[in-house]
Amino acid sequence: MRAQTDNDAVAITNMTSSSTKLETLAVHGGTPVREKLLPYGRQSLDDDDILAVVDVLKSDWLTTGPKIAEFEGAFAEWVGARFAVSFSSGTAALHGAAFAAELGPGDEAITTPLTFCATANCVLYQDATPMFADVCDDTLNLDPQEVSRKLSPRTKAIIAVDYAGHPAALDELRQIAERAGAVLIEDACHALGAEYHGKRVGSLADMTVFSFHPVKHLTTGEGGMVTTNDARLAEALRRFRNHGISSEARQRQEAGQWFYEMVLLGFNYRLTDIGCALGISQLSRLEPNLARRREIAAQYTKAFHDWPAITVPAVRKGVIPAWHLYPIRLNLESLSGGRTEIFRALRAENIGVNVHYIPVHQHPYYRDRFNYKGGEYPVGEDAYGRLISLPMFHSMANRDVEDVIAAVSKVVEAYRK
Numbered sequence: 001m002r003a004q005t006d007n008d009a010v011a012i013t014n015m016t017s018s019s020t021k022l023e024t025l026a027v028h029g030g031t032p033v034r035e036k037l038l039p040y041g042r043q044s045l046d047d048d049d050i051l052a053v054v055d056v057l058k059s060d061w062l063t064t065g066p067k068i069a070e071f072e073g074a075f076a077e078w079v080g081a082r083f084a085v086s087f088s089s090g091t092a093a094l095h096g097a098a099f100a101a102e103l104g105p106g107d108e109a110i111t112t113p114l115t116f117c118a119t120a121n122c123v124l125y126q127d128a129t130p131m132f133a134d135v136c137d138d139t140l141n142l143d144p145q146e147v148s149r150k151l152s153p154r155t156k157a158i159i160a161v162d163y164a165g166h167p168a169a170l171d172e173l174r175q176i177a178e179r180a181g182a183v184l185i186e187d188a189c190h191a192l193g194a195e196y197h198g199k200r201v202g203s204l205a206d207m208t209v210f211s212f213h214p215v216k217h218l219t220t221g222e223g224g225m226v227t228t229n230d231a232r233l234a235e236a237l238r239r240f241r242n243h244g245i246s247s248e249a250r251q252r253q254e255a256g257q258w259f260y261e262m263v264l265l266g267f268n269y270r271l272t273d274i275g276c277a278l279g280i281s282q283l284s285r286l287e288p289n290l291a292r293r294r295e296i297a298a299q300y301t302k303a304f305h306d307w308p309a310i311t312v313p314a315v316r317k318g319v320i321p322a323w324h325l326y327p328i329r330l331n332l333e334s335l336s337g338g339r340t341e342i343f344r345a346l347r348a349e350n351i352g353v354n355v356h357y358i359p360v361h362q363h364p365y366y367r368d369r370f371n372y373k374g375g376e377y378p379v380g381e382d383a384y385g386r387l388i389s390l391p392m393f394h395s396m397a398n399r400d401v402e403d404v405i406a407a408v409s410k411v412v413e414a415y416r417k
């Protein structure tokens with residue numbers, strides 16, 4: 001054990017080499033590992049993407065045109081689902097799924113606290129109640145046993161999240177949902193391209209939701225998608241994203257008709273043809289981009305798997321994650337600094353680390369509305385206090401990955417007890 005002094009600012013690296021090198025952490029005035037901040041995630045666009053968008057800008061249809069069906073068709077085929085319905089964001093897509101699941105007042109939907117708030121908010125948009133169930137300690141995904149404990153006659157849906165890109169325990173959750181007569185919605189906003197027992201996510205739940213935000217595997221600027229094998233759900237989703245109107249403007253124009261009817265209360269959640277053109281172009285590079293994310297994850301895991309101060313993300317048998325995030329957990333018991341100090345020290349090294357997520361029930365809105373006190377979901381809450389997401393995006397260069405590994409090593413070593 002190393003004595004803790006002011007020299008916590010000093011990282012001792014190359015511990016095994018004879019010439020032990022001392023480095024002052026950037027947070028304490030030393031030279032940062034990088035000159036410029038490396039973000040935790042970012043989009044990558046190429047000339048083909050730009051040309052695809054320009055073509056649409058020169059065409060007759062900026063929105064609700066031919067690119068919608070083209071993108072939806074290509075996406076459905078890629079994930080192996082019968083239907084894909086595009087939305088203006090992942091959040092809108094989640095709202096669509098909650099609507100199509102017929103969530104309403106008095107209904108409950110069970111979901112994970114360790115997610116972006118939109119996963120639970122979509123239940124509230126439908127005036128139903130989100131019920132949280134704790135997560136498994138390895139994957140930080142919904143724990144099926146905890147879900148079973150939360151079932152009630154009011155349970156209408158289970159909303160699983162594929163945290164960081166690792167599919168949830170879909171087989172177990174599907175069985176629970178079927179027994180309970182509930183709809184299984186998979187929030188796969190982190191998991192485009194993830195594989196579960198040999199199949200890509202997209203047709204493994206009743207509805208699977210994706211996001212095309214710029215930090216995701218594929219971007220349309222803002223955008224989202226719901227995939228399903230159920231024609232009835234697909235039709236409900238299409239109407240919901242288009243004000244509840246039973247036909248689309250282009251169908252009417254092509255049929256020479258003006259007549260339309262609003263048959264349910266929907267929203268304007270349409271994705272534009274501009275976004276869809278970008279999505280089609282991005283889809284063509286999805287496989288190499290996923291491969292690059294997997295390569296980066298493997299490099300991180302190789303570097304950190306045997307560090308006592310770090311728990312690397314678990315990968316269950318039969319799963320190939322999509323690695324939207326690479327969240328490490330700090331074993332704070334073996335460190336002299338807390339997560340906040342280590343986070344700040346990494347940022348000072350110009351590594352754009354992040355934290356995913358503040359558990360949803362700990363946000364003021366949820367605390368106040370549902371009277372959460374903290375302590376309700378011990379596994380998720382404990383993980384939250386330890387989590388740090390390392391930069392992860394497919395255009396990261398090898399040098400970037402090396403910088404992250406060097407900075408984490410430098411900082412964690414400096415805080416080692």
Ligand SMILES: Cc1ncc(COP(=O)(O)O)c(C=O)c1O
Pocket residue numbers: 089090091092094115116118119161187189190210211212213222223224
């Ligand atoms: C798990 C999860 N669900 C839903 C969303 C919402 O997606 P969007 O930002 O496209 O609305 C996000 C966004 O990051 C997310 O991480």
